Every structure is written in C-alpha cells, then in structure tokens.
Amino acid sequence: MTRPQETCDWEALRALAHEAMRHAYAPYSGYPVGVAALVDDGRTVSGCNVENASYGLGLCAECGLVSELQRTGGGRLTHFTCVDGNGDVLVPCGRCRQLLYEFGGPDLLLETPEGVLPLARMLPQAFGPDHLTK
C-alpha cells in the first residue's frame, strides 16, 4: 500500500481507512467503519469500530485510532479520513470529533463528503485542554 505523503495523499489515506474497515467487528449495527490519519512525524494510524453485546459499550473506530496514536509514540494528528462499509467518506460522530480535537486541535484537516475541512468547522467553539489551564 502506498504511504500517504507529508502533504497528504488523501486517496492513500482513504485506502488505509478502507483496509482498517475490513477488520471491523460490527455484528449489531452491521455498519463497519474504518478511519485513518496522518501524524505530524509522517506516521499513519488507523482504526475500526468494535461493538459489544452490551450495545452502549461499543467502540467507534476513532477510539482505536487514538489508542494506536498513543501506543506508537504520540504526536499530533494532521489529516484524517473516515469511511463506511462501501468505502464512502463518512463524517465522524460528535463524540469522536471531540476525541480528534484532543490530538489534532482546530487545524486538523478532515476529509468530509463536502470536501476537506478543518476540525474547527466540524466542531465549532470546541471545549478542549486549554480550558483546563485557564
């Protein structure tokens, strides 16, 4: 698989998300999701949703992605994409926008069905780490 470039090869990043989606465990919703992101040191991270018989405990794909980010050395997310079971670009849910904000901030670029947008547009007036130090 091609490695996304520093400038971001969105197609390659989407391919990584698609590959992650194939590992989803989504027997309850039947809605597999895959995500992938570029990190500021050139690394890529990805994740898939993992559901649970206790429905409310299901993990969104973004949970796996931020976990991999931390496990593999931390850093800041710079570019992010999310795909559904058909490989179509999907918007991250509200809770996951907050997860992404923690590790990418307002300038994180998201691929959305309406084009590439900064997270500041997808999560306006975000609550974040800065509030806790004020």
Ligand code: THU
């Ligand atoms: N899902 C994600 O993994 N990420 C999102 O941003 C949107 C929703 C998952 C959660 C659940 O397993 C399935 O999609 C249906 O909601």
